[in-house]
Amino acid sequence: MGIRKTTRMAKNSSPSATAGRKANRRHPLATVALIVIGLVSTGGAYALFSSTASADTPAAVSGAASAAQGEKLFAANCATCHGMNAQGTSVGPSLYGVGAASVSFQVGTGRMPLAQQGPQAEQKPAQFTDAQVADLAAWVASLAPGPGIPDSKYLQGNGNSATGAELFRVNCAMCHNVAGAGGALTEGKFAPALTGVTAAHIYEAMVTGPQNMPVFNDANLTPSQKSDIITYLKYLDTNPSPGGIDLGNLGPVSEGLFIWIFGLGAVVGVTIWIAAKAN
Amino acid sequence: MSTAVPTTRGSRFTGAAANYIDERTSISGLVKELGRKIFPDHWSFMLGEVALYSFVTILLSGTFLTFFFQPSMATVTYEGSYIPLKGIDMSAAYQSALDISFDIRGGLLFRQIHHWAALLFIAAIGLHMVRIYFTGAFRKPREINWVIGFVLFILALAEGFTGYSLPDDLLSGNGLRIIDGLIKGLPIVGTWISYLLFGGEFPGNDIVARLFSLHILLLPAILVAALGVHLLLMVINKHTQFAGPGRTNENVVGVPILPVFAAKAGGFFFVVFGIIVLIAAFFTINPIWVYGPYDPSPVSAGTQPDWYIGFADGALRLMPPGLEFVWLNHTWSFNIIIPVVVLGLFIVTVAIYPFVEAWITGDKREHHIAERPRNAPTRTAIGAAGVTFYCVLWAAAGSDLISTHFMLTIEGVTHTLQALVFVGPFVAYHLAKRIALGLQKKDREIALHGFESGRIVRLPGGEYVEIHEQLSEYERWRLVSFVDYKPLMLRPDSRGRISFAQRMRAGLSRWFFEDRISPISRTQIEESDHH
Numbered sequence: 001m002g003i004r005k006t007t008r009m010a011k012n013s014s015p016s017a018t019a020g021r022k023a024n025r026r027h028p029l030a031t032v033a034l035i036v037i038g039l040v041s042t043g044g045a046y047a048l049f050s051s052t053a054s055a056d057t058p059a060a061v062s063g064a065a066s067a068a069q070g071e072k073l074f075a076a077n078c079a080t081c082h083g084m085n086a087q088g089t090s091v092g093p094s095l096y097g098v099g100a101a102s103v104s105f106q107v108g109t110g111r112m113p114l115a116q117q118g119p120q121a122e123q124k125p126a127q128f129t130d131a132q133v134a135d136l137a138a139w140v141a142s143l144a145p146g147p148g149i150p151d152s153k154y155l156q157g158n159g160n161s162a163t164g165a166e167l168f169r170v171n172c173a174m175c176h177n178v179a180g181a182g183g184a185l186t187e188g189k190f191a192p193a194l195t196g197v198t199a200a201h202i203y204e205a206m207v208t209g210p211q212n213m214p215v216f217n218d219a220n221l222t223p224s225q226k227s228d229i230i231t232y233l234k235y236l237d238t239n240p241s242p243g244g245i246d247l248g249n250l251g252p253v254s255e256g257l258f259i260w261i262f263g264l265g266a267v268v269g270v271t272i273w274i275a276a277k278a279n
Numbered sequence: 280m281s282t283a284v285p286t287t288r289g290s291r292f293t294g295a296a297a298n299y300i301d302e303r304t305s306i307s308g309l310v311k312e313l314g315r316k317i318f319p320d321h322w323s324f325m326l327g328e329v330a331l332y333s334f335v336t337i338l339l340s341g342t343f344l345t346f347f348f349q350p351s352m353a354t355v356t357y358e359g360s361y362i363p364l365k366g367i368d369m370s371a372a373y374q375s376a377l378d379i380s381f382d383i384r385g386g387l388l389f390r391q392i393h394h395w396a397a398l399l400f401i402a403a404i405g406l407h408m409v410r411i412y413f414t415g416a417f418r419k420p421r422e423i424n425w426v427i428g429f430v431l432f433i434l435a436l437a438e439g440f441t442g443y444s445l446p447d448d449l450l451s452g453n454g455l456r457i458i459d460g461l462i463k464g465l466p467i468v469g470t471w472i473s474y475l476l477f478g479g480e481f482p483g484n485d486i487v488a489r490l491f492s493l494h495i496l497l498l499p500a501i502l503v504a505a506l507g508v509h510l511l512l513m514v515i516n517k518h519t520q521f522a523g524p525g526r527t528n529e530n531v532v533g534v535p536i537l538p539v540f541a542a543k544a545g546g547f548f549f550v551v552f553g554i555i556v557l558i559a560a561f562f563t564i565n566p567i568w569v570y571g572p573y574d575p576s577p578v579s580a581g582t583q584p585d586w587y588i589g590f591a592d593g594a595l596r597l598m599p600p601g602l603e604f605v606w607l608n609h610t611w612s613f614n615i616i617i618p619v620v621v622l623g624l625f626i627v628t629v630a631i632y633p634f635v636e637a638w639i640t641g642d643k644r645e646h647h648i649a650e651r652p653r654n655a656p657t658r659t660a661i662g663a664a665g666v667t668f669y670c671v672l673w674a675a676a677g678s679d680l681i682s683t684h685f686m687l688t689i690e691g692v693t694h695t696l697q698a699l700v701f702v703g704p705f706v707a708y709h710l711a712k713r714i715a716l717g718l719q720k721k722d723r724e725i726a727l728h729g730f731e732s733g734r735i736v737r738l739p740g741g742e743y744v745e746i747h748e749q750l751s752e753y754e755r756w757r758l759v760s761f762v763d764y765k766p767l768m769l770r771p772d773s774r775g776r777i778s779f780a781q782r783m784r785a786g787l788s789r790w791f792f793e794d795r796i797s798p799i800s801r802t803q804i805e806e807s808d809h810h
Binding site: 119161164165166169170173174175176177178179181182183184185186187188190232235242243244245246247249251252253254255257258259260263264266267270271272274275276 | 320322324325326329362363365380381387391395398399403406449450543550551554555558560561562564565566569570576577578579580581582583584585586676677679680682683686687688689691
């Protein structure tokens, strides 16, 4: 199209076709620049929006939980798969002995009720209020003994972060990554990222071993060691990387992608600019 | 000095100073020779410069780091500023790397500059090599320089890997463990080499100090020497250029080093340096503090090598299980041997490609005009296949992150990539060849008949035709000036025989040049001008 227009114009006015073509064209990289600006601004806005949206996670509240209320909620929302008496069916496991901690973790993080069968239960916005979760937990806990709601003294994040970091590297990092950024498991399952997870949910996950996660009972990791791990994870949450933007803490792959796309991209852009003939 | 220029005090001083130096060093001959070296203008000719400038950045920032780094594996207890490591036992090397990051002013910035510059260095080398390959700039007389450039690339990989292993954090230790496994997987000699390298069973107490000596002494020394020869040969061979008006195989059209190019290049150095520093200032690279000290038991999810070793890691990841067995009282780990051999062959092929192509074409002429990739379809296709092969292995190194971030199963990703290693290069080969031939056809069409003007004219007889505009002589020159090859004709030698080598050569030549778009002859051009 550019050629068509410029040649006609060149015929009419300019004696030099090349000069006319040069002057009348937008810079070839203008479109690219425009797209990049557009992508960066929408992406940035999205990142900002989503981070502010997830910032206000509800604090754990425990009031007088009513097992009777929980039973009603259970019958209405959970019994289809787990059975009216939580005895389990062909599509859902029995909940005898899973304890209040399991309910608090699975329902409190939105993993239960399950939206659909899949490699593993995905986290989604919690369907119940904290009071309702406590009611459900109270009823399930009343069926058989199991791990209970953790004592709040372990959830303060005031343990030893250095011990916690070491325990985390030895026990957790092979699936969750050293920075808690998550990682891949087999058959489409994955270890989720641990950023922004509440202290109670971290503790409950350790004692109940949800989905593919092994159970770290009190003989394996003592409550104060669990508290140290929570302290370390909270340290990572509250202290941004001293080196600047952390690129998701995914390691050399994201660094490599970054240098090829942005580093080399910028440098090649400059070479094109330098070698371009002055208009 | 010219008498026409009135002498000022400044020019008298420079004249006297230049004379003083020249009388003692006879440097004027060199300056005249080098200063008149011509650089043609094309953005892709500057990729090697980018590599050079990142290397300078690496040297400068690396020197700073050596002031503070302790290459020792002696155990110490960390008492520095990073709280989640306080009181933890670690090697002195890791402690000093943490101190550089947290307790030495500007240390973290320098560490990040050094590491980002290293990533950029090797990326620029890679792109530079690809440019040289696809424009045929490795042909005579530049084959030797291709090999030297290849050696530089391997040295850069070695530099990168030794550097990656120095901080002695969990990530670098895991990387070394993979190398250790790779070495031990080699039959018979593997275990011996591993014990020799690590000074006993992995990890030992020596490896960091040894890699440090290699990283800051031996490898950079060889690299700088090879770089010097690389640049010298570039001056001797002259720069290639793309075909264009007034640009022939016998000349180089561009700007001389002094003063224009030197000024541009000096500025360009600071631009590259500035980009690296900006990235280093705003983006974390290798946060060694989250990885913690090396301990052979934990391995983090998402443990990968830096991008340039990724292809080797990917090759290991793609090997199917069950290839290890005991025979003659030795363990034969074909899950290690196969990738090592395949990658070795791949790398050697890259190194000797110019000689292979020269033998196939039988072309002994010098070539100073950079070819457009479309005008050498088979070479372009081979290159595309090679790049695809490399990229599939490279992607395989990130298979776990591909599966988590695109919600795929890791088995699915691995199997797909396993298939792509074999299928991808063939698809890329044929696709690239067809595209190159198609573009050549288009060029031929445009050169003969001009381009479509979009102007439809109705002839008196009622027929509609579109007017084609002819190209100017200059524009056409670009399209028609390229070297044309035909398949080699098999001819008996002086004793009337056709040797096997000759047959093979003819066969390969047929593979290279059978599919060709014959170039436009002068008569065809003249005929088209009469239309």
